[in-house]
Amino acid sequence: MIDLLIFFLGASLASFLTAWADRYPQSILYPPSHCMTCRIPLKWWELIPILSFICLFGKCRYCLASIPLASLANEIQGGLIAYAYNQGWLTPSWTLFLFMSLMLSHFDRKSTSFPLCFWLIPHCILTLLQGLQISPYFLVIMLVFAIFPLGMGAGDWAYLASLSLFLPLTDLLLILQLATCLAIIDFLGKKRKGVLPFLPFLHTALLLGWGWQHLPFF
Ligand SMILES: [Zn+2]
Structure with missing residues (x-):
């Protein structure tokens, strides 16, 4: 259970860093997280890394624009990095x-x-x-x-x-x-x-x- 929690903590950090890079030089805090195509704000459950991508079949719920695979790859990597750190491998x-x-x-x-x-x-x-x-x-x-x-x-x-x-x-x-x-x-x-x-x-x-x-x- 702790391992899963650590994995999602790492995935969330990677998701945050990815969003920051996507928005830069604009603020990461405002406006709230939104679809980069239609700009509609996301619901809280659409911010859960990896799971939201799977539930939405990799598409925005409103405009059906594809969510970049790179974001999913970053979230998985972030989860694995945190998991490896927790295991003492890093x-x-x-x-x-x-x-x-x-x-x-x-x-x-x-x-x-x-x-x-x-x-x-x-x-x-x-x-x-x-x-x-x-x-x-x-x-x-x-x-x-x-x-x-x-x-x-x-x-x-x-x-x-x-x-x-x-x-x-x-x-x-x-x-x-x-x-x-x-x-x-x-x-x-x-x-x-x-x-x-x-x-x-x-x-x-x-x-x-x-x-x-x-x-x-x-
Ligand atoms: Zn959209």
Whole structure:
């Protein structure tokens, strides 16, 4: 029962962060939660993560607009992160990083960028908790990419700077390679045009890498 409660707590937090990213730069508090298409306010039970998506068959009750699958995926991930933390599989630092990663990925998917404060504040907290490690090197690369447009976004390097607080360089390179492979598959499959948001692939590669190392069924 406690596990289920923790799972829904994590799913609710992820749902809140997703809604915040969707609304940004507008306030998360006002107007109350509403459908992003028809703007009709949602009933309390329509705010229950995961279950409301299932009950509504993934559509708005009023205008039948599809609720983005990314929101459901974020809620499930948030639940699993909280569950893993409660089981002792994740440290508080990793838990904070994964929620930050989830939110920055959602920002990047939406607008191929993210507001600096949503990275900088958690990054500073994580640096205090983890120590500097090799992150200064990535911060220098991030600054170079911020000044000169060299293809990969400065935000991706900012993300890697945070990840380097946890992982050695060899593991980081593996995550980067796996994310690149996933991005190429997605690019070819969807025949995307324009800028490719790379953070969702880094986030997915990290989760796959973590699962590979820690979960028995991988
Ligand atoms: Zn609607």
